[in-house]
Amino acid sequence: MTNAVLEVHDLSVVFETFEGRYNALNNINVTINQSEVIGLVGESGCGKSTLALAVMGLLPRPHAKIPSGSITFKGKNLLSFTEKEMEQIRGTDISMIFQEPLTSLDPLFTIGDQLSETIQIKLQRAGENVRWNSGKVKTEVLNWMKRVGLADPESAMERYPHEFSGGMRQRVMIAMALAAEPRLMLADEPTSALDVTTQVQILRLVKSLVSQVKASVLFISHDLAVVAQIADRVAVMYAGMMVEEASVHEIFENPLHPYTQALLASFPKEEEVKKSKLVSIPGSVPNIAHIPPGCPFHPRCSFAKDICSTTRPELRENSPGHRVACVLYDKS
Amino acid sequence: MSNMGLLRLEGIVTHFPAKGAMFYSETGALVTGKTIHAVDGVDLSLDRNTTLGIVGESGCGKTTLARTILLLIKPTSGRLYFEGREITNLSYADLAKIRPNLQMIFQDPFSSLDPRMRAKDVIAEPLTVVTNDREKVKKRVLEVFEQVGLHADQLNRFPNEFSGGQRQRIAIARALATRPKLVILDEPTSALDASIQAQILNLLLEIQEEYKVSYLFISHNVGVVRHMSDRIAVMYLGKVVEEGPVGDLMSKPRHPYTAALISSIPKPNPKARGEMAEIRGETPSPINPPSGCRYHTRCPFATNLCSDKEPQLQELESGHHVACHYPLET
Numbered sequence: 076m077t078n079a080v081l082e083v084h085d086l087s088v089v090f091e092t093f094e095g096r097y098n099a100l101n102n103i104n105v106t107i108n109q110s111e112v113i114g115l116v117g118e119s120g121c122g123k124s125t126l127a128l129a130v131m132g133l134l135p136r137p138h139a140k141i142p143s144g145s146i147t148f149k150g151k152n153l154l155s156f157t158e159k160e161m162e163q164i165r166g167t168d169i170s171m172i173f174q175e176p177l178t179s180l181d182p183l184f185t186i187g188d189q190l191s192e193t194i195q196i197k198l199q200r201a202g203e204n205v206r207w208n209s210g211k212v213k214t215e216v217l218n219w220m221k222r223v224g225l226a227d228p229e230s231a232m233e234r235y236p237h238e239f240s241g242g243m244r245q246r247v248m249i250a251m252a253l254a255a256e257p258r259l260m261l262a263d264e265p266t267s268a269l270d271v272t273t274q275v276q277i278l279r280l281v282k283s284l285v286s287q288v289k290a291s292v293l294f295i296s297h298d299l300a301v302v303a304q305i306a307d308r309v310a311v312m313y314a315g316m317m318v319e320e321a322s323v324h325e326i327f328e329n330p331l332h333p334y335t336q337a338l339l340a341s342f343p344k345e346e347e348v349k350k351s352k353l354v355s356i357p358g359s360v361p362n363i364a365h366i367p368p369g370c371p372f373h374p375r376c377s378f379a380k381d382i383c384s385t386t387r388p389e390l391r392e393n394s395p396g397h398r399v400a401c402v403l404y405d406k407s
Numbered sequence: 408m409s410n411m412g413l414l415r416l417e418g419i420v421t422h423f424p425a426k427g428a429m430f431y432s433e434t435g436a437l438v439t440g441k442t443i444h445a446v447d448g449v450d451l452s453l454d455r456n457t458t459l460g461i462v463g464e465s466g467c468g469k470t471t472l473a474r475t476i477l478l479l480i481k482p483t484s485g486r487l488y489f490e491g492r493e494i495t496n497l498s499y500a501d502l503a504k505i506r507p508n509l510q511m512i513f514q515d516p517f518s519s520l521d522p523r524m525r526a527k528d529v530i531a532e533p534l535t536v537v538t539n540d541r542e543k544v545k546k547r548v549l550e551v552f553e554q555v556g557l558h559a560d561q562l563n564r565f566p567n568e569f570s571g572g573q574r575q576r577i578a579i580a581r582a583l584a585t586r587p588k589l590v591i592l593d594e595p596t597s598a599l600d601a602s603i604q605a606q607i608l609n610l611l612l613e614i615q616e617e618y619k620v621s622y623l624f625i626s627h628n629v630g631v632v633r634h635m636s637d638r639i640a641v642m643y644l645g646k647v648v649e650e651g652p653v654g655d656l657m658s659k660p661r662h663p664y665t666a667a668l669i670s671s672i673p674k675p676n677p678k679a680r681g682e683m684a685e686i687r688g689e690t691p692s693p694i695n696p697p698s699g700c701r702y703h704t705r706c707p708f709a710t711n712l713c714s715d716k717e718p719q720l721q722e723l724e725s726g727h728h729v730a731c732h733y734p735l736e737t
Contacts (some may be wrong), residue, residue: 086660088705117602118601119603132585146730178503206409222673229500240689240690242689243689268691270464270627271464271627271629271668271671271672271673272464272547272667272671272685273464273689274671274673274688275671275673275683275686276685276686277686278673278683279685297600297601298673299601299675300672300673300674300675301673303673303674303675303677303679303680304673304674304677304683309502323677324677324678327675327676327677335552337453337602338483338601338602341601341602341604341605342601342630343605343608343630343631343633343634343635344630345630345633345657347634347636349633349634349636349637349653349654350612350634350635352609352612353605353608353609353634354605355602355605355606356602356605356606357606359570359571359572359573359603360570360600360602362570375602402532
């Protein structure tokens with residue numbers, strides 16, 4: 076018996092549009108263990124959100140195709156599930172929070188009503204037939220509002236999303252995502268729209284609640300510093316490929332992939348001389364329509380060899396628990 | 408007169424009417440129910456060839472301050488001096504003569520460039536205010552275009568043919584074209600990917616070196632501001648709460664808000680976990696700012712004095728100003 080909650084194996088996602096076929100994800104392998112927080116980092120367009128949507132079964136149809144791979148959750152391949160079966164899993168077994176909570180909350184219903192719905196469904200799936208406005212649901216709603224730190228829950232229940240600040244809305248989203256005590260929560264840039272001081276509050280909240288309900292988390296962020304604060308393991312993506320994966324300490328102390336190294340080096344650091352030149356990565360992030368052949372990073376890489384432009388490196392274990400996709404570390 | 412500094416703000420106040428009832432009174436004045444105190448009494452000065460960083464959270468008035476300095480919004484009260492001369496009440500024609508010296512670069516290069524203008528026209532537009540000589544304009548456009556790291560064969564392209572980083576380069580070229588003395592940068596790298604951010608910051612530093620231009624660098628990213636600035640001003644709810652040389656302010660913050668803001672920046676180091684300080688509560692509304700010190704509702708050191716009396720910005724050490732009744736010890 077393994078303690079893996081989610082296993083993504085060799086997953087590829089292709090978008091078929093009038094303009095052509097775009098490879099959004101290429102042979103992604105990632106495993107999330109029980110009570111583990113995985114940080115998924117990468118720049119815009121690298122496929123972070125596509126991966127999360129694939130797990131949720133929410134890829135835009137009919138454009139998105141999955142030519143290969145499997146997503147195993149609780150021993151079953153989610154890709155073989157019907158829409159009805161996926162509905163049973165969403166919200167209770169796997170939940171998701173998004174960057175902008177205002178667009179993910181319904182503006183026409185009060186916060187209390189929206190939370191009640193989640194809790195009613197959770198209780199119904201557990202075999203209890205309750206009405207959404209029953210006392211039992213209300214007690215649990217109030218309880219969750221307190222747990223996520225919403226002041227004065229009784230009156231907050233009656234309010235609408237627009238009356239809340241960004242930080243408070245994100246607290247509501249977290250309550251909705253965790254109320255059903257899911258096994259896995261997908262968090263897609265949950266703090267990117269928030270101020271730093273609010274970000275600290277939300278990161279702390281996610282961390283403590285997740286460990287209370289023993290959920291695993293896929294934490295997607297473009298910000299390495301945020302991931303350093305919350306993740307146990309970090310996976311780095313570039314242009315639809317996973318280029319490196321290791322424990323959080325290993326990634327920050329001993330980054331192997333030239334892209335990871337360059338990303339870390341380009342941070343303005345405290346001890347650096349003011350106004351000195353920063354290490355920068357030349358060129359720009361490739362468009363999904365024109366991903367370079369071979370290693371997608373080779374046109375920007377300072378260590379690139381001839382082979383990099385022709386052969387796509389595979390994600391291989393370099394040391395125990397540290398995997399990297401780069402020819403520099405090929406031992407053969 | 409070089410000791411006059413380049414830009415000086417004296418008690419700048421910018422208020423907006425809040426949404427809601429608005430009507431004309433019998434005397435013809437516009438009367439509104441509520442007021443947004445976006446910028447509420449700011450004194451700052453900026454020297455030549457230096458960078459003043461402005462940090463603060465969303466809604467603290469950073470952007471309103473920038474727009475007020477460019478007189479895109481007329482301040483409600485206060486005076487604005489550019490090169491020692493008051494410009495607050497200049498006529499439109501007189502302002503137009505000064506404007507080539509003041510430029511701005513915005514956050515989102517996708518909305519700050521006209522999608523129907525070619526790159527060369529975007530950059531040439533500010534120059535047409537300065538000169539009618541088309542050859543001169545053409546020459547200058549090419550010069551700045553290459554200076555910001557773009558190729559001459561891209562001059563005829565439209566903005567949608569460029570990536571985010573390249574668009575920001577075009578925006579920088581447009582700002583530089585008239586050889587301004589002051590460039591206001593409003594979150595210039597916030598919309599860019601991490602690997603592109605360093606490129607743009609390096610470019611801005613090179614340009615400052617060459618043009619001896621002053622920057623007013625606005626950002627919520629304290630790490631970036633620290634790297635780019637000579638001095639930093641911290642804003643909270645329309646007020647400057649602390650201002651000083653970057654080294655002093657970052658290593659020995661005297662205002663509790665500055666200290667909390669600095670320590671809430673996540674560090675790219677998993678060993679530094681748990682070092683982030685948490686500020687309780689939320690930023691109050693600028694429609695109804697708290698009495699006394701505006702930070703007192705969230706400050707762990709607040710006393711009755713803080714809610715009664717507003718602290719003034721005072722010089723604690725040379726060049727380091729703090730608005731707090733109980734500044735932190737160093």
